[in-house]
Amino acid sequence: xxxxxxxxxxxxxxxxxxxxxxAGFPAVTKISVVGRGKQRGIKIGEITYxxxxxxxxxxxxxxxxxxxxxxxxxKAARSGDKGAFGDGKxxxxxxxxxxxxxxxxxxxxxxxxxxxxx
Amino acid sequence: MKEVMAIVRLNAMNKTxxxxxxxxxxxxxxxxxxxxxxxxxxxQILKGAEKGYEEAISQLGGSQRLIPKRMVTIIVPDxxxxxxxxxxxxxNQTGKPGDGKxxxxxxxxSISVRTGLNGDVTLDxxx
Numbered sequence: 001x002x003x004x005x006x007x008x009x010x011x012x013x014x015x016x017x018x019x020x021x022x023a024g025f026p027a028v029t030k031i032s033v034v035g036r037g038k039q040r041g042i043k044i045g046e047i048t049y050x051x052x053x054x055x056x057x058x059x060x061x062x063x064x065x066x067x068x069x070x071x072x073x074x075k076a077a078r079s080g081d082k083g084a085f086g087d088g089k090x091x092x093x094x095x096x097x098x099x100x101x102x103x104x105x106x107x108x109x110x111x112x113x114x115x116x117x118x
Numbered sequence: 119m120k121e122v123m124a125i126v127r128l129n130a131m132n133k134t135x136x137x138x139x140x141x142x143x144x145x146x147x148x149x150x151x152x153x154x155x156x157x158x159x160x161x162q163i164l165k166g167a168e169k170g171y172e173e174a175i176s177q178l179g180g181s182q183r184l185i186p187k188r189m190v191t192i193i194v195p196d197x198x199x200x201x202x203x204x205x206x207x208x209x210n211q212t213g214k215p216g217d218g219k220x221x222x223x224x225x226x227x228s229i230s231v232r233t234g235l236n237g238d239v240t241l242d243x244x245x
Contacts (some may be wrong), residue, residue, distance in 0.1 A: 003221060017154075017184075027219075029125055029153035030184055058151075060221060095221050099203055101126070101210045102217035118208045 001095040001109050002066055006057045007033065008077040008088040013055045019076035020059065025069055029058040039085050054088060060095055062111075119225040119238065120199045122192045125153060125218040126210050131188050137209040138192070143202055143242050147191040152184035155215065187218065193225055195238045 008016060013030065020028060034051040041050030061069050070090055078087055098107045104116045126134055131148065138146060166173070194202050203220055210217055230240040 001221075003223065027153075027155050028184075029151045029187070029189065031149065031151050031189070058153075060219075093223055095223050096120070097199075097203075097220075097222035099207060099220035099222075100217070101124075101207050101220065102213055102215060104207055104211060116204065116207060118204060118211070 001060055001098055001107070002063055003058065003060050003093045003095045004066070004069055004073070004090060005093070006073050006077065006088060006090040007035065007054045008057060008073070009079065009086065010053060010055045012077040012079070012087075013057070016057060016073055016076040019072050020069070023068070023072045025059060025061060025065070025072075027059060031056045031058070037086065037089070042086075052086065060098060063109075066092065119228060119241065120194055120196060121223040121225045122194060122199060122202050122206070122220060123223065124190045124192075124206050124210075124220045125151060125187050126190060126206070127216065127218065128186060128188050130210050131190075134190065134206065134209050137205050138202070141201060141205045143192060143194065143198065143205070145192070145242055149189050149191075151187050151189040153187050154184055155219075185216065193228055193241060195241050195243065198242065 006016075010032070017028060020026065032053065033056045034053050036050040036052060041048050041052060057073070059069065073090060094109065096109050099105070099116065104118065106114050106116050135146070138144070192202055199222060203222070206220055227236050228240045229236040
């Protein structure tokens with residue numbers, strides 16, 4: 001299991017969510033964040049804006065679907081054909097265990113599924 | 119050291135905090151999050167649609183709505199992962215869709231800003 005955290009433009013969120021839904025990965029968590037990137041924010045005249053609002057989409061997928069999901073996100077979240085500064089970043093981190101609270105089902109990175117007895 | 123990240127219902131936060139404190143896991147970070155799950159339909163909307171309310175029917179198709187949730191992040195030593203997960207499941211389980219998910223991620227190190235110490239000493243320790 002891998003957690004894909006993508007920081008994208010707020011105006012691209014709807015398109016990305018729709019693309020993920022279409023691709024068969026409906027489960028997403030969205031958090032609004034502020035941040036700056038390699039360009040050190042945006043400088044307009046004398047003022048530097050370095051807390052640019054972005055949205056963080058978090059989704060956990062099996063390892064085999066990683067590339068497909070990443071490509072789906074990139075395609076949907078990129079502005080124009082070539083993209084532009086500020087389109088965001090995607091970070092991947094490993095997830096060892098996933099629990100579904102309602103059923104108590106536990107999934108491990110190896111793909112084993114078992115139920116947690118409370 | 120592991121990061122236990124749980125997405126739970128808003129109205130379950132108070133009892134979750136209490137249960138975690140009772141279990142000795144006092145340090146948590148929580149924040150607002152919006153999300154959707156596997157796309158299971160809300161029972162109330164389904165019931166409303168069955169009764170013929172237009173508003174409910176319009177919400178059935180496409181299901182793009184994001185539902186407000188609370189994201190709880192807890193960093194615990196390896197030996198406390200099981201206890202944390204069990205406490206979270208026990209307090210948040212209603213059996214209905216939307217109870218949330220718990221993810222367990224590896225963490226490389228933790229450093230206390232105040233003391234500069236690192237490692238398990240910076241985390242909750244429960245005998």
